[in-house]
Amino acid sequence: MTILVTGGTGYIGSHTVVQLLEAGHHVLVLDNLCNSKAQVIDRISQITGNPPQFIEGDVRNRKLLKQLFADHAIETVIHFAGLKAVGESVQKPLMYYENNVSGSVVLLEEMAAAQVKSIVFSSSATVYGEPQFLPYTESHPLKPINVYGHSKLMVEQVLQDLALSDPAWRVALLRYFNPVGAHHSGLIGEDPAGIPNNLMPFVAQVAVGKRAQLSVYGNDYDTKDGTGVRDYIHVDDLASGHLAALEYLKKNAGVLKVNLGTGQGTSVFELIHAFEKAANQKIPYEVVARREGDLSEYYADAKYSKMVLGWQAQYDIDRMCVDTWRWQSQNPNGFND
Ligand code: NAD
């Protein structure tokens, strides 16, 4: 199939592009490089031996999208492009709604105009908000607690209304939990700009000597060891979940909403210990105050993804840390190396 991957030089997109190419698909990557680097394309080529076609551009560029759909027999779109920093979303709501929501609407309008009515959308467990029960099932109430989560839920709503208006649409809403890890080659991985917001890349930067120590945001939560518990999922498991979703959409119209998680909760201390084993060194840390807006614990009910997609995560937290460390130690400055 010819697949357009928006945001394809990003963290999850790049890992998914590798697997799409390895599966024999023809891949077009559209990315405006606001949070990634073009070097990723070279690394993907090194891994797969055949490069995707890369177009530097913005999903909000209607003229560019019209040209892309006119020039290529695109059969489906995997839509990763978007902004994802929760804290920033609260400070700059219009930037997030314009990029994540308006950008998705423009993409969908041009898809419809080109009669391309198949899309896999990067949603997030953030749409669930404060857990009413755990594990989160796909029927958990949807009450996001930040602008970023609202923007994801809005696009889910747009897609559901679009599919209601036209039964030809095939839509997969994939609700990712906490993606971590890197391709086993160590050639691609998570390369956050500036100071990492997320736990795993921060721990990796401490291990490689870029950061002095980790701040553990609270150890007084009502969890197994007092620190925050999350459902970390290997980015390559997440990528294979997208290929399973593509297969599903080949056979099913309508809207699929599915969690992509492991079903396992891992605490901050457990992740630190796993990383210390992987990197064979201590990770210095200091327990500080809780981070504003953090939930104490959440993890996925992973039964539905196995039932409906025949997919389940394969890799455990140790493998996630080993692969992260290989990437970080081989690329101390990320793709700038
Ligand atoms: P990322 O920032 O690495 O990748 C997103 C890519 O989209 C970047 O390469 C960026 O340059 C590009 N982009 C952003 N706005 C664009 C636009 N208007 N036009 C073209 N390109 C644009 O992030 P990621 O971690 O790979 O996440 C991919 C998607 O998955 C995002 O939509 C994110 O919200 C979602 N998601 C991420 C996580 C996570 O923790 N990483 C969890 C759940 C959902």
Ligand code: WQD
């Ligand atoms: C994990 C745990 C922190 C950093 C975020 C977004 C979510 C999704 C995934 C897009 C928590 C603790 C963290 C640090 C720490 N992204 N922590 N020290 O917040 O669960 O989810 O990324 O969809 O929308 O909210 O991930 O990695 O930031 O935090 O102690 O320096 O690690 O308190 O318990 P989070 P995270």
